[in-house]
Amino acid sequence: MNNILAIAHKELKSYFASPIAYIVIGFSAILYGWFFINLLYYFDRISMQAGAGFGGPQSVNVNEQLISPLFLNVSVILLFTLPLVTMRTYSEEKRSGTIELLLTSPLTDLQIVMGKFLGGLTLYAAMLAVTVVHMGFLFAFGNPEWRPVLSGYLGLLLMGGCFLSLGLFISSLTRNQIVAGMVTFAVFLLFWVINWIATFMGPTTQNVLNYLSITEHLNDFTRGVVDTKHLVYYVSFIAFSLFLTVRAVDSERWRG
Amino acid sequence: MIEVQHLTKRYGPTTAVDDISFRVEKGEVLGFLGPNGAGKTTTMRVLTGYIPPTEGRAIVAGYDVFDQPIEAKRRTGYLPELPPLYPEMTVRDYLLFVSRIKAVPRGERKARVGEIMERTRITDVAERHCGKLSKGYRQRVGLAQALLHNPEVLILDEPTAGLDPKQIIETRQLIKQLGGDHTIILSTHILPEVSQTCQRVVIINKGRVVAVDSPENLTARLRGSETMYVQVDAPVIGDVRAALQAVPGVTEVAVAETRGNIANCEVNSESGRDVRRELASAVVSRGWGLLELRPLRMSLEEIFLHLTTEDVAHE
Structure with a gap:
């Protein structure tokens, strides 16, 4: 465990020593703020319409009409920012030769992968921490339920974990971080849009495509439902990606 | 202390190391001599557990590097050809990080890092970023990194490459001092280095051992x-x-x-x-x-x- 923390600590330090951490946190804060304002105006309008009583929605709920869509919008931000977080994790170590230090130290491959994952996840958590401020305003001036908020954050953390572990795996395949970043972005995008054609498919294909979509599983979390089905999907997605990363690092040794 | 038995390493169709065997006794400094591409680095990488051998075994400090890699790595210090530095870390932070992953006990890390920095003469750059160091300092920080956990076995891949003459002499003296306490393998293609620092020489060419002897005996032979x-x-x-x-x-x-x-x-x-x-x-x-x-x-x-x-x- 100490080894994992040592690697995670190092990763986190290098994020903050380079502009990456500031860019990721800064830009996601700006984008999130923009989404927040947009949804706030929208919510403001529909609650007035509901109050006026003509043509508006039947009921207005801050959780359903503001917080839930806000959480879903975060996936768009992750799509662009998380490739930046993972693209250099392995690629840079390979290119600069520091991977030789890690692989000749008394560490297992799994410890290194877990450390890197944990480092990325911590940076991502810092990114999410910024959004707590906006949530604070809603709680100060409104009356949202806290359970869906909590489960929403859990969902976001898990979804981000999927993106991070997948990005880590892609980074372990190349020594060029631009390639790693670009491929990661493309694969994220694919997992995001994979169920867009679902409506045109037969019921079985539809189910499969919906199941594969990373973002589809977030819906229930934002509504306050922590379903085992989604937990299993996220956790096994993360575990499988990390497993692939360990294998990729190991096979690199054999190929030399 | 180090035993290499019939070690072979193939990369696809090319054979980098071809059935080499040799021993290094405790406290000995062994020179690994050969032209570029002879298989020196590959052999060292197998010894440090960075890559597995295709055939044969390597035993370091009593542990097979393939079967018990963690135990072997705990007892090995390794300076790769390119010092593995993180450019964004300061020298002190870097060494503290390395001491952590090399399992130096928490309480001893600071003192140990200070001591090693003195010994390798890098105290004056302790707060500089690794990426901003000159080649000579990088090499010495790399050496410091290899010494941190006081390993029984030191494997140094061209430790004097890129140093100026004064630094070369200092580094050789340091390596000589380290011999005795540590078992050392160092590779080089600079010949005077071998006669100055090593008790025994393994000459390797095209992946094969050509000769193993003391520098004096080789001359005599x-x-x-x-x-x-x-x-x-x-x-x-x-x-x-x-x-x-x-x-x-x-x-x-x-x-x-x-x-x-x-x-x-x-x-x-x-x-x-x-x-x-x-x-x-x-x-x-x-x-x-x-x-x-x-x-x-x-x-x-x-x-x-x-x-x-x-x-x-x-x-």
């Missing part, structure tokens, strides 16, 4: 077929060759150059037989002048060339 340089002042140059050839033990005489009455000859004799006395009397008894008589020593550099070219010739 090549002088085995002794070559003498003889300069004779004789009235008739043509007689010199026959006269020297007649000396018992002489196998070959080559008259390299003549100038007036003076002949410069290279005389080969049977190995282990000293023919200097007989050569001298053969010349003097004929009334000729013996101007010079000396054994032609080969520098390690020539041995190296000799051994490796000889190997090529055998194939």
